[in-house]
Amino acid sequence: MRDRFGMAFGIFELFISRLSSLVSFIARYANSFSRLFVKNLSGPEQVTFFVTDRCNLNCEHCFVDKTDAHPDKELSAGEIAKISEGMGRINYVTITGGEPFLRDDITDIVRILDKNLNPSLITILTNGLLTDKISAKMREIMDACRNSDVLVKISIDGPRQVHDKMRLRDGSFDSARTTFLKLKELKGYTGT
Numbered sequence: 001m002r003d004r005f006g007m008a009f010g011i012f013e014l015f016i017s018r019l020s021s022l023v024s025f026i027a028r029y030a031n032s033f034s035r036l037f038v039k040n041l042s043g044p045e046q047v048t049f050f051v052t053d054r055c056n057l058n059c060e061h062c063f064v065d066k067t068d069a070h071p072d073k074e075l076s077a078g079e080i081a082k083i084s085e086g087m088g089r090i091n092y093v094t095i096t097g098g099e100p101f102l103r104d105d106i107t108d109i110v111r112i113l114d115k116n117l118n119p120s121l122i123t124i125l126t127n128g129l130l131t132d133k134i135s136a137k138m139r140e141i142m143d144a145c146r147n148s149d150v151l152v153k154i155s156i157d158g159p160r161q162v163h164d165k166m167r168l169r170d171g172s173f174d175s176a177r178t179t180f181l182k183l184k185e186l187k188g189y190t191g192t
């Protein structure tokens with residue numbers, strides 16, 4: 001009888017010790033789990049700004065209607081500031097168009113989003129045609145951005161022939177490649 005009681009007590013002890021391990025495991029990771037879910041529920045992680053519908057290409061696969069481009073209806077840098085002021089922190093911000101580097105105020109736009117949204121990464125999509133302007137603007141942007149890393153994504157559709165055919169412009173592949181090499185020179189530049 002005593003043996004049976006001892007065995008039952010041992011099982012009970014084992015159960016309690018497993019239970020307390022489980023409780024301490026849950027306590028230890030609850031914070032991380034809750035942050036994971038609450039973070040996802042608290043707002044968007046990513047936002048994309050279409051800053052223009054103008055473009056210096058007319059790719060066959062493009063969904064942007066450039067025949068109906070309205071530069072006068074683009075959001076101004078001031079309007080982007082007003083919109084982004086109340087958005088809270090957004091981890092990933094993408095800037096696209098059209099061709100975003102056609103905006104002469106692209107540096108201001110990136111500076112505003114860097115300040116107001118405090119993202120860890122701002123990505124700018126480009127066709128890479130405007131080599132000198134992109135390079136100069138990226139230098140300015142790196143000087144202006146205090147919070148975020150900035151990534152430039154240059155669209156490449158395939159080897160030279162395929163790319164130029166899809167972009168409906170001879171030389172567009174070479175321009176994109178030149179821009180890539182020019183931006184590579186900025187690697188390690190941390191701003192002034």
Ligand code: SF4
Nearest residue numbers: 055057059062098127
């Ligand atoms: S570069 Fe981009 S925005 Fe411009 S036409 Fe091509 S796909 Fe459209």
